[in-house]
Amino acid sequence: MNHPTNEQWMSLLYGEAAADERAALEGHLAECSQCQSAYAAWKETRHDLDTWQLPALKKHRASPSIAWAAAAALVACAVFGGARVWTLEKEVGRLRADLQQQTTPQIVQSEVRRLIGTMTADSQENQTADRQAFIAALDKIQAADAERYALLRKELETVAILTEASFQRAQNEIANIADLPRKEFQQ
Secondary structure, three states, rough: OOOOHHHHHEEEEEHOOHHHHHHHHHHHHHHHHHHHHHHHHEEEEEEEHHHHOOOOOHHHOOOOOHHHHHHHHHHHHHHHHHHHHHHHHHHHHHHHHHHHHOOOOOHHHHHHHHHHHHHHHHHHHHHHHHHHHHHHHHHHHHHHHHHHHHHHHHHHHHHHHHHHHHHHHHHHHHHHHHHHHHHHHEE
């Protein structure tokens, strides 16, 4: 009996065979149990490959240490800001007491100017310190994000390698199954 080639069987399996070739192959399948078993194995392997899915990836959350570091930075900024406001309130209270003792308008004006200058300088220092603390916290978060990105990339590369190996094994198994009818006829 003359058996069709593996290429002809694959064109039937993937629906690429012309109508006359498909009819001839299906007729051969109806008569040849050896080709029926090989074709059934190919169909099952194709179905397995079509239904196979990658396992779900684990979602990575932000590290609790990063969240705590950001919270600590915010608390530190609030504490420093509160301490500076408290210091300024004490200064304003002292100045008010001094002003009540001194009644001349020139002294009041000079003291107000000095107080405004002090408050402006303190406010600028506070803003600079707060800005630096915020930038440091953001740098820590960016470093942690870079580490998470590297870990995710490594995991994706591992999945790609494992997938490639699985496809290679499947291809080898299909090739072995395809060669099985030839070996039996040669014996």
